[in-house]
Amino acid sequence: MNQAYLQIKNLTKEFLSAYQDEKVIAVKNFNLEMKRGEFLTLLGPSGCGKTTILRMIGGFENPTTGDIHLDDVKINDIPANKRDTCMVFQSYALFPHMNIYKNVAFGLEFRDLATGEIRKRVEKILEFVGLAGLGNRPVAQLSGGQQQRVALARAMVNEPKVLLFDEPLSNLDAKLRIKMRIFIRKIQQESNITSIYVTHDQEEAMTLSDRIVVMNRGEIEQVGTPEEIYSRPRTKFVADFIGKQTNFMTGNVLESVDGRQEVEFWNRRFSFERYPHLKKGDAVTLVIRPEMIELSAQEGVCNGEVTLVTYLGSEVNYEVTAEGQVFTIQVSNPLKTGIFRTGDRVCLNFDLRNIYLIKA
Amino acid sequence: MKRIAKEPFLAVVMLFIISCLFLFVIYPIVRVFLYPSGKELITVLSHPRYIKAIFNSLFMVVLSTSSSAFVGFVFAYTIARTDVPLRKYFKLISLLPLFSPPFMVAFSYIMMFGKNGIITAKLLGLSVNIFGWHGLWLAQTIAFFPIAALMMEGVLQSIPPSLEYAGRNLGATGFTLFKTITFPLARPGVAGAALLVSIQVLADFGNPIMISGDFSVVATEAWMRIEGWADVSGAAILSLVLLVPSFSIFLFQRLWVGKKSYVTITGKSTQIDIRRIGSFMRWFLFAFCSVFSLLILLVYLALFMGAFVNGWGFDWTPTLRYVREIFSRSTEVTNSLVFSLLAGGGSALFSMVAAYLVSRKKFFLRRFVDFTCILPTALPGIFLGIGYSIAFTRPPVDLHGTAAIIILSLMFWNIAMGYQTGIGAFQQISPSFHEAASNLGASSMRIFKEIEIPLIKGPFFSAFIVSFIRAITTLSVIVFLATSKNVVATFSIMNLVSDGFYGKAAALTCSLLIIAFLVLGIAKLALGKRFELFKV
Numbered sequence: 001m002n003q004a005y006l007q008i009k010n011l012t013k014e015f016l017s018a019y020q021d022e023k024v025i026a027v028k029n030f031n032l033e034m035k036r037g038e039f040l041t042l043l044g045p046s047g048c049g050k051t052t053i054l055r056m057i058g059g060f061e062n063p064t065t066g067d068i069h070l071d072d073v074k075i076n077d078i079p080a081n082k083r084d085t086c087m088v089f090q091s092y093a094l095f096p097h098m099n100i101y102k103n104v105a106f107g108l109e110f111r112d113l114a115t116g117e118i119r120k121r122v123e124k125i126l127e128f129v130g131l132a133g134l135g136n137r138p139v140a141q142l143s144g145g146q147q148q149r150v151a152l153a154r155a156m157v158n159e160p161k162v163l164l165f166d167e168p169l170s171n172l173d174a175k176l177r178i179k180m181r182i183f184i185r186k187i188q189q190e191s192n193i194t195s196i197y198v199t200h201d202q203e204e205a206m207t208l209s210d211r212i213v214v215m216n217r218g219e220i221e222q223v224g225t226p227e228e229i230y231s232r233p234r235t236k237f238v239a240d241f242i243g244k245q246t247n248f249m250t251g252n253v254l255e256s257v258d259g260r261q262e263v264e265f266w267n268r269r270f271s272f273e274r275y276p277h278l279k280k281g282d283a284v285t286l287v288i289r290p291e292m293i294e295l296s297a298q299e300g301v302c303n304g305e306v307t308l309v310t311y312l313g314s315e316v317n318y319e320v321t322a323e324g325q326v327f328t329i330q331v332s333n334p335l336k337t338g339i340f341r342t343g344d345r346v347c348l349n350f351d352l353r354n355i356y357l358i359k360a
Numbered sequence: 361m362k363r364i365a366k367e368p369f370l371a372v373v374m375l376f377i378i379s380c381l382f383l384f385v386i387y388p389i390v391r392v393f394l395y396p397s398g399k400e401l402i403t404v405l406s407h408p409r410y411i412k413a414i415f416n417s418l419f420m421v422v423l424s425t426s427s428s429a430f431v432g433f434v435f436a437y438t439i440a441r442t443d444v445p446l447r448k449y450f451k452l453i454s455l456l457p458l459f460s461p462p463f464m465v466a467f468s469y470i471m472m473f474g475k476n477g478i479i480t481a482k483l484l485g486l487s488v489n490i491f492g493w494h495g496l497w498l499a500q501t502i503a504f505f506p507i508a509a510l511m512m513e514g515v516l517q518s519i520p521p522s523l524e525y526a527g528r529n530l531g532a533t534g535f536t537l538f539k540t541i542t543f544p545l546a547r548p549g550v551a552g553a554a555l556l557v558s559i560q561v562l563a564d565f566g567n568p569i570m571i572s573g574d575f576s577v578v579a580t581e582a583w584m585r586i587e588g589w590a591d592v593s594g595a596a597i598l599s600l601v602l603l604v605p606s607f608s609i610f611l612f613q614r615l616w617v618g619k620k621s622y623v624t625i626t627g628k629s630t631q632i633d634i635r636r637i638g639s640f641m642r643w644f645l646f647a648f649c650s651v652f653s654l655l656i657l658l659v660y661l662a663l664f665m666g667a668f669v670n671g672w673g674f675d676w677t678p679t680l681r682y683v684r685e686i687f688s689r690s691t692e693v694t695n696s697l698v699f700s701l702l703a704g705g706g707s708a709l710f711s712m713v714a715a716y717l718v719s720r721k722k723f724f725l726r727r728f729v730d731f732t733c734i735l736p737t738a739l740p741g742i743f744l745g746i747g748y749s750i751a752f753t754r755p756p757v758d759l760h761g762t763a764a765i766i767i768l769s770l771m772f773w774n775i776a777m778g779y780q781t782g783i784g785a786f787q788q789i790s791p792s793f794h795e796a797a798s799n800l801g802a803s804s805m806r807i808f809k810e811i812e813i814p815l816i817k818g819p820f821f822s823a824f825i826v827s828f829i830r831a832i833t834t835l836s837v838i839v840f841l842a843t844s845k846n847v848v849a850t851f852s853i854m855n856l857v858s859d860g861f862y863g864k865a866a867a868l869t870c871s872l873l874i875i876a877f878l879v880l881g882i883a884k885l886a887l888g889k890r891f892e893l894f895k896v
Binding site: 058059060078079081082083085086087090091093095096097099106107110111154155158 | 640790792793796797798799800801802803806810811814815
């Protein structure tokens with residue numbers, strides 16, 4: 001297969017503002033290609049346009065400009081009820097006057113299928129999502145997790161070409177959310193169904209996705225695997241949005257020597273792997289994750305002072321002030337290294353291999 | 361516009377709804393305003409007789425609203441916030457008058473406490489004159505406190521118990537807690553309920569026409585103007601006198617009190633714990649509610665007795681004469697039933713369609729439809745009746761003496777309740793149901809049939825039942841429209857009471873009550889939990 005399965009070209013969506021007097025651009029010139037069977041997440045803060053893209057794929061919004069192709073067919077002008085896409089809604093949108101079985105069978109009833117065939121498929125999918133034998137339950141009596149499973153089954157039973165998820169876990173409590181996202185990932189891998197998932201929760205995106213599209217203000221910031229997004233963020237926005245409490249420092253590129261680059265910060269020189277797009281004299285932002293700094297009593301840059309200690313059991317988080325800047329530092333397995341107290345003088349060691357440079 | 365052209369059926373429905381609202385709500389109102397001349401206006405409004413009636417009406421509004429609101433609040437508080445014994449029965453009893461003709465209280469009290477009253481004259485041997493403002497005050501208090509209680513109970517229920525817990529936690533208990541937390545939080549809602557009651561007191565026609573005697577109020581004077589002098593202009597002017605304060609209170613209530621409410625409806629019902637209150641207070645509330653519950657029960661007792669007694673006050677021999685008369689030759693009960701079924705059904709259907717359009721579609725005049733559908737709440741029955749009689753009993757539209765004029769007036773008088781129920785229901789049906797169904801392959805028609813209609817069934821029938829009961833029990837709307845050809849039961853009852861034929865009047869009232877409660881019972885059985893009435 002050489003052609004992408006889902007292809008979005010130059011997609012733009014403009015809305016009129018509430019007072020209808022100005023245009024708001026929700027999605028701007030969005031391009032994306034997806035392989036069959038891929039799980040892709042649109043990740044970004046609220047209002048970044050991710051849900052709007054999902055709704056345009058599902059047919060609930062019309063693009064202002066641009067095209068969406070699914071399996072070599074342009075689907076822009078196909079009404080929602082004729083599209084081969086199924087959505088799992090944020091609110092689940094389970095029909096309250098129907099039981100589980102009827103909810104799941106709803107979509108199948110619009111096809112030329114024998115009643116026996118419908119029953120067979122519904123029962124199969126209910127078993128698949130772990131709700132076998134519960135078809136007669138009214139949906140109002142279900143727990144959040146069960147409702148989620150019904151919503152998933154109702155969408156999957158139609159075997160759509162693309163399964164769309166609109167923040168489906170946001171109404172569940174934290175523990176169930178973690179359980180359900182693993183469940184969704186397993187189901188998706190078993191069925192190999194092409195899926196697009198919208199969320200603002202980065203952990204969810206990391207767990208579920210083959211690839212993540214990080215969005216901001218209607219535009220793509222970066223597309224990549226979870227690992228790429230975390231370890232090699234292309235913009236400061238991505239570096240800041242992904243991960244918790246990322247530290248930033250500014251420096252200057254001094255020169256390139258033997259395939260390495262010398263970068264100056266804090267009036268010291270540090271040697272990094274060579275970045276092809278950086279030249280001598282460029283100002284750079286250093287992306288330093290909290291776990292990339294080690295603390296010790298003697299070695300390294302020794303002018304830090306511990307200002308806050310948060311003990312979390314498996315790790316300790318410190319706030320350390322050094323060179324007039326506050327750093328967030330995460331130390332795993334604190335029982336091994338010992339714990340510093342507020343007011344302690346500490347030295348900072350940077351894990352240079354993992355620090356990433358962005359052109360400022 | 362492009363979208364409307366795509367759906368011609370929708371466009372026709374919109375046009376129909378808008379035209380109906382213009383013709384049957386706006387047009388009669390405008391006709392009342394335009395009917396009297398400026399000179400007539402000054403003559404009537406400067407006449408001492410009508411100045412006195414206006415003063416009397418205001419006097420009754422203040423008096424009866426205060427007492428209804430007070431009794432209503434005590435009931436609501438007892439039901440919602442205490443462990444007073446029998447409070448469930450107090451609630452049940454206080455609901456009864458909501459399904460009964462409003463004038464029934466006055467009529468029944470005449471039979472109980474009047475000159476020939478079974479309690480005053482027969483049991484106590486007193487000679488009491490109940491006719492006048494004091495009788496009216498009693499009747500209106502009993503007639504209108506239940507609606508106040510119902511609304512205020514809703515207000516109290518929606519105050520989160522956590523706030524009271526917080527108050528108690530900070531040291532406030534008992535009456536201090538009530539004074540500093542509960543009542544201030546409930547105050548906007550309570551004020552809103554009182555204002556709505558005051559509209560009803562102002563518009564009340566049935567009680568004063570029966571019990572107020574020489575003490576005239578505006579609503580009854582308007583009726584006298586037409587009945588006695590055939591002076592439509594004078595009646596129109598007096599009905600305008602009713603409309604202006606009623607409409608102002610309505611606007612004030614919606615714009616000001618609505619916004620001031622501290623209570624936010626989140627949809628999550630919080631379990632309220634019933635706390636024990638001091639034993640003095642507990643027995644005081646019990647005694648208070650018992651007395652007023654008894655006063656309600658006596659209303660029904662007297663009516664049922666009256667239907668089976670030969671001559672109330674002088675000949676107490678039992679008889680089945682009046683009951684038989686109703687079954688043998690009484691068109692008014694049949695008329696009442698048929699007209700009200702049609703008006704109730706029409707009203708529920710019309711208001712659901714209007715609510716659907718307003719909540720789901722964007723179209724020109726959408727705000728007009730929204731406003732006009734709620735407007736009838738602010739129209740006193742008397743005013744609407746006069747409006748219909750001016751607008752539709754002479755060419756170009758002459759429906760004089762027809763069933764149509766009664767059905768239409770009752771139908772449009774009642775659209776506000778159904779409409780508000782409908783708006784609430786459509787708001788609860790999340791648009792994502794629509795999208796989910798469409799996403800699964802359902803077309804617009806299928807979505808309407810399989811998603812919207814099943815979900816709207818409960819609210820539709822609630823609207824139907826409320827409209828039906830209001831239609832079959834009203835007197836004020838139809839008093840200017842009923843003739844011998846299209847007579848309805850409430851109209852006959854009024855005439856029978858004023859001529860002293862209490863037996864037949866009581867039997868007719870009882871048959872209305874039986875019909876109303878039967879319909880209510882059937883609806884409750886058929887719809888179960890989905891059936892909610894008077895959601896305020």
